[in-house]
Amino acid sequence: MNPPALNVRNLTTVFDTRGGTVTAVNDVSFSVGKGEILGLVGESGSGKSQTAYSLMNLVDRPGRITAGRIELNGHDLAGLGEEGWRRVRGRRIAMIFQDPMLTLNPVLRIDTQMIEAVQAHSGASRQQAREIARECLVKVGIASPDERLACYPHQFSGGMRQRVAIAIALIHRPEVIIADEPTTALDVTIQEQILFEMQTLARESGTALVWITHDLSVVAGLADRVAVMYAGRIVESGPAAQILAKPSHPYTAALLDSVPARNPRGVPLFQIPGAPPNLLEQADGCAFRPRCPKARAACADDIPVLTSGEAAVRCLAPHRALQEALAA
């Protein structure tokens, strides 16, 4: 049995702030198979972006990874030094950011940046690198790639820049691509184009894709599997269709209920009571406890993860769907 493309076990990242220690990523475990798309969903402060940075070892001070294994096709990346990580980043794992201006240097031409990306991990000549860059632009659906290569980022629209960012991510045919809210800032029709490209690419090249977003509808359309994060922990994960139709964790259920599409017109939307958690005041047990309609005394202790087939949930009182599955 082949190892999964990406296997994360018990990843923990903390930040030492003036106000105290914040555990931004708390014992996070998930895996993504080849050609599979995992949607990592959460709101602000859930830790999804920090998880992404941790996977590439890009966490800045005062943050640091304190525990966990990151396995890329079976190889553990934890022991790698600076040089080891440099060889992995861009070649075996690539990242796409929300703001393509963060990936693209505004003062360099596109071909310069892409050639640089090619030559970082291969001994290709300038001419060969340019060819590879050109091919990648075609792969992401950019017409007249030769003209585009000679342009500067500011001459492109947001959607075009994001495609270039994706093309750069694809240059070395990485095993895993991590996309951090790549279409959040884009228009709906452009987003659809990008989602189409990503879906095709994952299928054709066998690249595993981790798609981080707060938009449940995007995940519904794109992802094979979903993992929901709250206050740094994964509270639920499993096949997308199953989780979105029959969520087991009360937070997932509440989140889905507050989406406008799930509420009839004119009726007040379902509101999750309470406020998002303050990460500086993390207590033991379940972070959702103050807002959970089914909370009980036992929730103040460590919550075990219950699994049933492909799905997993970190809750003592999951919704009936999972209960039934567990009982069966």
Added chain:
Amino acid sequence: MIPILELKTVSKRFTQKLDASTRLANLVGTPFGAKPVRQEIVQAVDKVDLRIPPGKVVGLVGESGCGKSTLGRMAVGLHAPSEGQRLWKGANLHTATQQERRQAQLKMQMIFQDPYASLNPRKRVVDIVGEAPVAHGLVQGAQKEAYVTELLAKVGLPSAVLRRYPHQFSGGQRARVGIARALAVQPELLVCDESVAALDVSIQAQVLNLFMKLRAELALTYLFISHDLSVVKHISDEVVVMYLGRVVESGPTEELFQRPLHPYSVALLRAAPELEAGKKVFRPISGEIPSPLNPPQGCHFHPRCPHAMPKCRETAPELVMVGLQRLTACHLHA
């Protein structure tokens, strides 16, 4: 019924004026064959009619460059239209007196998108919300605190926050302060420019519910500008769809969402990700959104339209009524 606000054939052009040095360079360079630098004109809004019935929520949707934000600002009076008229409850604001215009101005307020940038970082909440009513004489200086406390209660914030600064709040709380600020001058029309776009789903639900509650309590009318179709579908009575500065379709929400007529509306609605649909096979429309600096001739949408005809390249279609309250600008439905 007289609409509470009507925009008649309004347009807005933004011109980048050439400064003295560029004009000098043009003068000197052109005899030698250099290409002169042209003034850039963006036609942000192109002859738009908008009628907002009192007490209703009108949703305004569209993508980048469609001009919905500019139209919203023209509605509220932050941008003066390059052409066209603005009528407040039937009265033309251009021909009104200074006094009348100022009164009308207070009756229409905007709720902004960015909860971080829309509050003055150096002012306390009590001053942010209380400054305008005191300046306009709606409230005496001594009653400012009591007035602001009442407003904060209406938007669901405790009085303890009076003396706090914006940076001490979360995004959702700042959005509420912005709403309280707008309500402080007792408006009748609220223009929400992407007011929930920057908020998390759970906070968004709270703020949308607040909008609806205030609408019922204070008999408010809304112009709700958003790119999020699911939000617009939930909250609006009517929807107006814009593309590159022009209105392409409008009508009652349910009908428009069930049966969009304009090819752009069709593409937009189909592209919007849906929770219920499950795993999707994406079939995007081709092409980029053209730059407003250089929009296509004739119908702006024709380069991307699957039903484009030769006529579409030449003449811009007129907005015609194709059903009860349904308007669309397309040669297919002319």
Added chain:
Amino acid sequence: MPSNPWKEFVAAFATNRVALAGCAVLLVVMLTAVFAPLAAPQNPYDLGLLNLEDTKLAPGTRSAVTGAVHLFGTDEQGRDMLSAIMYGLRTSLWVGFVATVLAFVIGSTLGLLAGCVGGRLDALLMRVADIQLSFPAILIALILVAVLGQGVGKIITALVGVQWAFYARTARGAALVERNKEYVEAATGLGLSRARIISCHVLPNCMAPLIVVAALQVASAITLEATLSFLGVGLPITEPSLGLLIANGFGQMLSGKYWISIYPGLALLLTIVAINLVADQLRDVLNPRLQTV
């Protein structure tokens, strides 16, 4: 949890030990300057107190006449150097601060107007500022002093004339940025008058970069005044500043009586370095982009 913005500011400032040291030095300097008449061992400008036998005493020597120890020695007229330096600091700091405050007020106002009103006023003000900033400060100061003459007021005027452009430029830049922010649009929509928007909304948000410029410019003003005095065109002999003291003692350097020139120089150096350290830390603290968790 409402926190005190001042406490937060002080805590942020105190994270840099070197800046704290600079702050301490600056405090000592300022206290010395303020309390000079009380703290100085001798009033250096009272000609009656001078003893011609006490001239050019080396630092640390005891006076044969009065019995007092001159910590920093005496100059060629018998003045106690320590006292002279304390009074000199007083004058230098006074001129520097007053010039900075005036330049701040005038420059910021003009810059704010240029940024908020725009158009021809903006173009005019900025061209004047550009032209002025393209000349070396010392040159403009010399021209102004030549025209205006000597005297404390006139020197301050010359310094303001040189320095207003820095504040104007900074204020204009900050105003242009703030003017487009949504809270200013909101204030416009609420029907507030333009004057009110500029003074109550835009100005407070432009203060951070302006304060940083001011902190750096204080040092610059003091140095400029010292240079002018050293060249002999600055403050008159009746109001000697550190620059004048350095100039006076310059002739004595070659004969080995270094303290008459060097000690005032060191005092000036210490003051300028302390101000720069404090200003640097202020700039880092007030820069929103550098704020870490």
